[in-house]
Amino acid sequence: MGRGRFVVGGAAGAVAVLLLTAGCSSPPDGDEGRSSPTAGASATASAKPTASSAPPGVRVAGVLAQDLRSPWGLAELPGGDLLVSSRDERTVTRIDAGTGRKTPLGEVPGVVPGGEGGLLGLAVRDGWVYAYLTSATDNRIVRMRYGGGAGDRLGAPEPVLTGIPKGVIHNGGRIAFGPDGMLYAGTGETGRTGLAQDRGSLGGKILRMTPEGRPAPGNPFPGSVVYSYGHRNVQGLTWDPAGRLWAAEFGQDTWDELNLVRPGRNYGWPVVEGRAGRAGFTDPVAQWAPAEASPSGIAYARGAVWMAGLRGERLWRVPLSGAERSGEPQAFLTGGYGRLRTVLATAGGSRLWLVTSETDTRGTPGPGDDKILRLEVG
Secondary structure: OEOOOEEEOOOOOOOOOOOOOOOOOOOOOOOOOOOOOOOOOOOOHHHOOOHHHOOOOEEEEEEEEOOOOOEEEEEEOOOOOEEEEEOOOOEEEEEOOOOOOEEEEEEOOOOOOEOOEOEEEEEEEOOEEEEEEEOOOOEEEEEEEOOOOOOOOOOOOEEEEEEEOOOOOOOOOOEEEOOOOOEEEEOEOOOOHHHHHOOOOOOOEEEEEOOOOOEOOOOOOOOOOEEEEOOOEEEEEEEOOOOOEEEEEOOOOOOEEEEEEOOOOEOOOOOOOOOOOOOOOOOOOEEEOHHHOOEEEEEEEOOEEEEEEOOOOOEEEEEEOOOOOEOOOEEEOOOOOOOEEEEEEOOOOOEEEEEEOOOOOOOOOOOOOOOEEEEEEO
16 A cells, blocks of 8 residues: 555544655646656556555456557446547547457547547436537537447537636546436636636536536526536546545645535635635545645545546545545555556446556556556455
């Protein structure tokens, strides 16, 4: 188990601190940073751990697919097969969950990759594939018909929600359907920090909408898809069995965050970063130095939130209790597989799919990168 500096806390104000062993300044090329020259999947294939060397709690059961290019979004189809998006190649590929066989489903028109933008998150619902993408003018959510049979291709994209601000950095991009049947999206403030506090902007927010893109019933701000605000760059969304929404967020120079999201709450950016204890702002449940996290995708499985780290090059496990606080986070797979972009739990919850991110221009690809790993959760 790797250890670094983090703080956990909640309603009772419990705090745990470990010593920092790495620097915490932001890299000049954005939150996601670059892989360390002395760690990660970049050295040689033999440097990567085998399934037997994985620590207790999670076991690497194998590589499902490899030789992926800039993989970003991951979604599970009915029956268990996977869809994976390529941020820079603008394509969606179906992955057989048993054999790893790759079936290209086509290029999504209208995607304009650049910086941290491109074809990002995916979600599946009622015969539609939803995608969060960067266009020439904005970030937007579209949906495409997909029958799921042999030889099927994606249909033409239909707009669901447009007008999300775009930038070279901080485009957000994760989408997911909640247990309430509504579509949620994490957005970024594109480097324009004021957007996060502007409830009239879709940047720096968590959004909640119907599958057709209308404001969801019960949203905190009437007539708006905005669900929470004061976010810098949200890239992870998941729900626990109690129906609570959790979100992972990039900090700037000091703290990355795991937040328990409540409707209408202000999560502080750019006024505060990390835990501040200030009236009017909601503190994170856990926080990390950016060098040990730079969190992207998250998933719930076996009593914990699992969080993929880009700069941190590790998989964090944050145990949850019935209260609004976590136990002590644990780090797994530290430095073994390079940058980690997306984690997805299977329907049964005993397995995780983990997507590496070495071919996103900020890693150092090794043989077979990028990969989808099959993890067994203990």
